[in-house]
Amino acid sequence: MSGYTTHSKLSVIASLLAATAISSSPLLAQSGMNTTSLTHEVVLDGLENPWDMAFLDDGTMLFTEKCKGLSVRMPDGTVTALYGVADTVGYAANGADLFCEGQAGMMGVAFDPDFADNRRIYVYSTSNMSDPHTNRLMRFTVSDDFASVSDRTDIIDDVPYKMAASDHPFGGPGAHNGGRVRFSADGALWLTTGDTHNGEVPQSPTMMGSKVIRIDTDGNAHADNSPPEGFDARTYTYGHRNVQGIAFHPETGQAITAEHGPWHSDEITILENGGNAGWDPRPNVAGRGDCPDNYCGYSPNQEEGMNRYERAAFMPMTDFDTYPDAMPPVWNNNGWSQGMSSAAFLEGDAWGDWNDAMVVGIMGIGFGGTPIGQRLDVIQFNEDVADVEDVTEMTLPMESGRFRSVVMGPDGSLYTSIDEGTIYKLTPGG
């Protein structure tokens, strides 16, 4: 390449941009067919990879930033940095063992349902305290003035972490940690995990990646978990790829996951206690031969685009041939993989027909001919909550982004964070 002068181009483009400056309106309303009219507000901006949020009834909001740490935003808007990753400055305390790398870092967060009495919160983060390093679910006590956290207790310390790069897309260290932390209405604590680009993890009875974990707040297995014999008793379901979304139906209580697909087939699955999600990317399984670095997750052609259905036939997200009793997904994003990340149920009459529907955040990828697809989708289940009845893309009142997290707020609004650094509040009705 030759024949251009950087500085001259810079001056030209600077003048062009000045004349066509792009501005964003702080508050817009938009309505359309089959779409709830929404308004939006920017709750926080300029964050670094905000990953998750959690709310108290008064609007107090915990939020995590993947490489920085845990903070709290009070109802009056003031923000206090509580627990930093490694030596990140400005936090009331730091976890020297915490670190971020690639997709790993500080991820999910939840308030204890009995927070008013016990002041406990739960945060999932990558840690180098063990070798090989792991992902940990930490429990903290928050001070009465929300200025600090203390009493760190790692109630789970053994979720695998990918230590070294491998020959795969997104192949750097730190891939596929899952990361969502949620309580169900009955008080059980749930954690979703990922396969770490390790073919052995998903179907392993003891490695706690690729699982949906159900425990109590001390990290003990839930008494009603019923995984197959020989499995770690904390296992609710296994055989997942990388679950970053889990939500519970407001009426039935069913646990429902949203999961990234491997160049095809993002999946929404209504979980069955002890169920297998059917992901098994081991080489020399199900008719496949060797695969790069013993992981077939992006095979057979991981460096080029190809028909998603042919790819799915070779390396299915849910392998019914090998595992006939696998949990069937109720939606697979029309066979696309676009980075489906998080899930929450919309609640409140203001949402109209979408009351009790599930919303999922999709981050967008755009590889090999796949439409990028950054959006929020509303998933409406049938009356029996056994299948998907309709899927509608939300008409957004703001620019789309990499929708990492969706959380219902106590005010009836939906809060969503995008990797680009913003937490939005979406309110129906306008």
Add this chain to the structure above:
Amino acid sequence: MIDVDAAQDIFRKSCRACHGNKAQGASSYPALADLDPAYIATQLERYRAGEKIGPNSILMISHAKRLSDEDIVNISVYVATAFD
């Protein structure tokens, strides 16, 4: 002079979803807005040639293969200057 419209089109279709709406970086994808345009152009040329540079090379190679020399000039200058 670069073609701003062409650069914006490439940015929207090939860059924004991973590197962010202002090329500020997102998730495990690096920030571009603070890089030198010549450096970006060099890296795109290397990706276009099929060279693996980092863990997300497979993604970058697939996008860079579609870029002409002119496209690389346009997008390199654009991402480094449009979001100042």
